[in-house]
Amino acid sequence: MSFHLHDTLRRKKVRFEVLDPGKARLYHCGPTVYSEAHIGNFRTFLFTDVLRRWLELSGYQVTQVMNITDVGHLRDDDPEAGADKMEEAARKEKLDPWRIAEKYTALFMADIDRLGMQRAHHYPRATTYVPQMLAQIERLVQRGHAYRAGGAVYYDVTSFPAYGQLSGNRGDDLIAGARVAVLEEKRDARDFALWKSDPHHLMQWDSPYGRGFPGWHIECSAMSQSLLGETLDIHTGGEDNIFPHHECEIAQAEGATGKPFARHWMHSRHLLVDGGKMSKSIGNLYTVGQLEQMGHPPVAVRLALLRSHYRQVLNFTLDGLREAAAMVRRVRLFADAMRAAADGAEPGPPPDWLLAAGRRFEQSLDDDLNTSGALDGLFTLLNEAHRASAKGPVAAAALATLQRFDRVFGLLEVQGAQHDEMDAEVDDLIRRRTAARAAKDWGAADAIRDRLAALGIELFDGKDGKVHWRRTQAPAG
Numbered sequence: 309m310s311f312h313l314h315d316t317l318r319r320k321k322v323r324f325e326v327l328d329p330g331k332a333r334l335y336h337c338g339p340t341v342y343s344e345a346h347i348g349n350f351r352t353f354l355f356t357d358v359l360r361r362w363l364e365l366s367g368y369q370v371t372q373v374m375n376i377t378d379v380g381h382l383r384d385d386d387p388e389a390g391a392d393k394m395e396e397a398a399r400k401e402k403l404d405p406w407r408i409a410e411k412y413t414a415l416f417m418a419d420i421d422r423l424g425m426q427r428a429h430h431y432p433r434a435t436t437y438v439p440q441m442l443a444q445i446e447r448l449v450q451r452g453h454a455y456r457a458g459g460a461v462y463y464d465v466t467s468f469p470a471y472g473q474l475s476g477n478r479g480d481d482l483i484a485g486a487r488v489a490v491l492e493e494k495r496d497a498r499d500f501a502l503w504k505s506d507p508h509h510l511m512q513w514d515s516p517y518g519r520g521f522p523g524w525h526i527e528c529s530a531m532s533q534s535l536l537g538e539t540l541d542i543h544t545g546g547e548d549n550i551f552p553h554h555e556c557e558i559a560q561a562e563g564a565t566g567k568p569f570a571r572h573w574m575h576s577r578h579l580l581v582d583g584g585k586m587s588k589s590i591g592n593l594y595t596v597g598q599l600e601q602m603g604h605p606p607v608a609v610r611l612a613l614l615r616s617h618y619r620q621v622l623n624f625t626l627d628g629l630r631e632a633a634a635m636v637r638r639v640r641l642f643a644d645a646m647r648a649a650a651d652g653a654e655p656g657p658p659p660d661w662l663l664a665a666g667r668r669f670e671q672s673l674d675d676d677l678n679t680s681g682a683l684d685g686l687f688t689l690l691n692e693a694h695r696a697s698a699k700g701p702v703a704a705a706a707l708a709t710l711q712r713f714d715r716v717f718g719l720l721e722v723q724g725a726q727h728d729e730m731d732a733e734v735d736d737l738i739r740r741r742t743a744a745r746a747a748k749d750w751g752a753a754d755a756i757r758d759r760l761a762a763l764g765i766e767l768f769d770g771k772d773g774k775v776h777w778r779r780t781q782a783p784a785g
């Protein structure tokens with residue numbers, strides 16, 4: 309079998325086909341950095357990590373891009389004329405939006421590392437791609453897909469008959485919630501802004517259409533095409549991105565080039581917590597940092613979010629998280645046991661049970677990235693190796709297979725399963741210090757450094773460019 313995926317656009321499972329043999333170009337809609345990403349966001353981001361890892365293990369040369377939205381993402385209840393999420397956060401936190409972006413980008417990158425995600429090859433920030441966005445807008449105007457009205461530039465949806473194909477949504481619900489003034493200047497209620505002007509907006513750029521800022525949708529089509537070319541192999545996002553965001557991206561990208569935009573579309577289903585919607589008011593909008601402070605290591609969060617197939621609604625519970633932590637411990641103890649049982653032997657020919665576990669693993673991932681099936685394969689390996697009392701070359705072969713599986717699941721390599729509460733507190737302080745520094749809040753950063761010093765923790769910069777720590781003295785008490 310080869311990799312097959314459920315393609316949202318074609319509404320069925322299809323064989324994965326790339327533009328250039330052996331190469332896979334992936335674009336993922338990333339976070340809007342106005343607050344800390346929660347586990348619902350990370351479910352979507354982690355699925356892209358597994359996708360990349362599986363394609364690499366399958367022999368593809370992958371280029372992975374995840375954008376950082378730091379301007380232009382307006383509130384969901386009024387996507388055409390509402391407040392910019394970055395600005396709302398800036399006013400609330402009394403920081404300018406650039407500092408807000410730096411702060412939450414730093415926290416996001418720290419969470420990515422702690423969750424054992426491989427860093428994408430590019431994390432383009434929308435604010436650094438404005439010239440490319442303006443170039444795409446200009447092409448759309450020239451090709452008759454966009455028009456100017458009242459200081460804004462709108463996409464003319466009627467010029468692109470395929471609009472609505474991805475979502476099956478013709479966009480009628482856009483009318484609700486849009487402000488009357490905006491409706492009046494648009495030719496069609498479904499038209500969406502590529503460029504907006506608002507004298508009160510805190511982030512503005514000069515353009516041929518006057519000072520203003522880009523719309524959220526144009527950011528992704530311009531950044532993805534700038535970094536990956538006119539046609540991408542896979543574009544992903546959460547299911548809430550399908551409409552209008554991805555529908556609009558297709559209209560823009562294909563309107564500008566006349567070529568297919570993404571060969572495949574993949575979308576992850578949303579996350580429930582304790583059977584219900586996550587919400588700030590209930591207090592279950594968990595972040596990785598919060599869960600870690602509660603004593604749950606990030607690697608357990610990683611597994612808890614990866615255990616179910618990405619197209620199934622996942623119900624996240626703290627019991628499920630503890631179960632995931634136990635699974636991680638089991639896998640790590642097994643690896644240690646096999647290393648000891650191998651006793652330095654080279655891997656021998658794999659017995660039938662090992663081959664069967666490998667087939668289960670591979671066939672599951674080739675089948676639309678079925679991670680739960682692949683985990684069955686992994687735990688079959690554990691059980692069968694115990695049953696066979698594997699040792700010597702057989703244990704070495706079992707360990708080698710497990711390590712191969714782990715190139716997808718990343719449970720052995722991620723730090724954290726052995727973390728005690730002390731480590732979790734230190735990691736959290738370091739993360740907060742990084743965020744404070746990014747926001748140029750030197751007072752807060754220094755206070756955290758002093759607190760760490762009091763705990764007997766010394767910070768140093770690692771060769772990998774990240775901040776590491778060591779104990780200069782045993783923790784008190």
Ligand SMILES: [Zn+2]
Nearest residue numbers: 337338528553
């Ligand atoms: Zn996007």
